[in-house]
Amino acid sequence: MDAGLYIHIPFCLKKCPYCDFYSITDTSLHPVFTDALVSEMRMTRGENLTFDTLYMGGGTPSVLDAKTIGKIIDTARESYEILPHAEITLEVNPGTVSLNKFEGYRCAGVNRINIGVQSFDPVNLHFLGRIHSGRDARAAITWAKKAGFKNMGLDLICGIPNQTKKSWLTDLKVAVEFEPQHLSCYILSFEPGTPLYRDRQEGRLKPLTDPLVCELFETTLEFLSDHGYVQYEISNFARASTGSSGLNGAECNRSRHNMKYWKFVPYVGLGPSAHSFLKPKRYWNCANVKKYIQDLEAEKLPIAGEERLSVEQVMMEAIYLGLRQTEGILIDDFDKKFGVNFKTLFEEVIADLEARGLAENSQNRCALTSKGMLYLDNVASMFI
Numbered sequence: 001m002d003a004g005l006y007i008h009i010p011f012c013l014k015k016c017p018y019c020d021f022y023s024i025t026d027t028s029l030h031p032v033f034t035d036a037l038v039s040e041m042r043m044t045r046g047e048n049l050t051f052d053t054l055y056m057g058g059g060t061p062s063v064l065d066a067k068t069i070g071k072i073i074d075t076a077r078e079s080y081e082i083l084p085h086a087e088i089t090l091e092v093n094p095g096t097v098s099l100n101k102f103e104g105y106r107c108a109g110v111n112r113i114n115i116g117v118q119s120f121d122p123v124n125l126h127f128l129g130r131i132h133s134g135r136d137a138r139a140a141i142t143w144a145k146k147a148g149f150k151n152m153g154l155d156l157i158c159g160i161p162n163q164t165k166k167s168w169l170t171d172l173k174v175a176v177e178f179e180p181q182h183l184s185c186y187i188l189s190f191e192p193g194t195p196l197y198r199d200r201q202e203g204r205l206k207p208l209t210d211p212l213v214c215e216l217f218e219t220t221l222e223f224l225s226d227h228g229y230v231q232y233e234i235s236n237f238a239r240a241s242t243g244s245s246g247l248n249g250a251e252c253n254r255s256r257h258n259m260k261y262w263k264f265v266p267y268v269g270l271g272p273s274a275h276s277f278l279k280p281k282r283y284w285n286c287a288n289v290k291k292y293i294q295d296l297e298a299e300k301l302p303i304a305g306e307e308r309l310s311v312e313q314v315m316m317e318a319i320y321l322g323l324r325q326t327e328g329i330l331i332d333d334f335d336k337k338f339g340v341n342f343k344t345l346f347e348e349v350i351a352d353l354e355a356r357g358l359a360e361n362s363q364n365r366c367a368l369t370s371k372g373m374l375y376l377d378n379v380a381s382m383f384i
């Protein structure tokens with residue numbers, strides 16, 4: 001597999017209380033940040049890899065205008081060997097776009113749009129502290145289509161306090177009516193250090209009960225399967241039919257870029273807080289826009305740390321990533337890669353998981369059931 005290039009755009013118009021991604025709201029830094037990012041691309045030059053994905057995430061990349069996004073893509077193409085058919089994704093916040101902006105992004109070279117809808121419900125959007133309304137989300141999807149984007153993903157969040165099965169189903173129904181090629185349905189998590197986490201710790205909000213979250217997850221699997229979406233990772237679903245996209249079914253409708261993370265393929269991350277993985281080394285940039293800019297102005301790479309993964313760490317990570325995917329751990333590949341016998345090594349764990357209905361073990365693969373997926377972290381820790 002070719003490598004993936006990730007670019008972190010560290011700006012948001014407002015911080016959402018559940019989010020722990022690095023970003024700031026000082027928009028005056030956009031131009032000087034873009035210059036620094038251009039310098040970083042020119043200094044790194046891609047480590048002799050070829051790339052078939054470029055993913056601009058954040059933060060909110062759509063706070064940048066089309067001209068700036070075009071400059072970033074052009075510089076990436078000059079500095080890295082990006083294949084002509086590369087998937088070029090831009091994450092979009094519905095509160096920051098217009099038809100005109102989408103048209104500009106398309107001309108700039110973006111060919112895949114991922115829209116952070118999260119919910120169409122005003123109560124949920126208010127709870128999540130989003131800057132957009134349900135109407136903004138609908139408009140953004142419509143504009144993206146009108147601008148000619150044939151490869152579109154929508155992000156939704158379930159497990160929001162006070163959410164019911166009925167209201168979650170309404171969000172899913174509205175989303176599938178737009179026939180997006182891809183859907184990500186994340187369960188709301190309470191990340192340490194976020195305002196939402198503090199609210200829960202201090203009793204200001206009551207999270208949904210585990211059984212209700214499980215019910216919402218099961219509802220998602222059933223509903224999306226009935227509506228032609230194939231689950232390929234815990235939270236990710238690809239549209240099976242070609243629809244209007246002209247793309248060839250569920251395989252093509254997956255997020256090619258995110259597959260790099262789950263398949264252990266090398267990726268290079270640029271921008272503040274971005275992580276890179278070049279086997280067996282992982283390294284990451286400083287999570288501070290001002291320091292990032294200062295370092296690059298001084299012609300220094302803004303790397304904040306690195307680690308070399310041991311064979312055991314790589315093996316554990318392969319298990320964790322394999323279990324996230326519906327195809328599971330491919331046992332022959334695993335055995336060849338690590339020179340072990342997976343089934344012998346983990347015989348007791350596998351038997352225990354199967355007995356509890358958390359995993360299915362066929363001749364060639366070990367995959368979690370939908371119940372097992374809900375307890376991924378606990379299940380994965382059993383292999384340590």
Ligand code: SF4
Pocket residue numbers: 011012014015016019020021023058059060093116
């Ligand atoms: S807009 Fe996205 S990246 Fe920015 S704070 Fe909200 S969830 Fe996080």
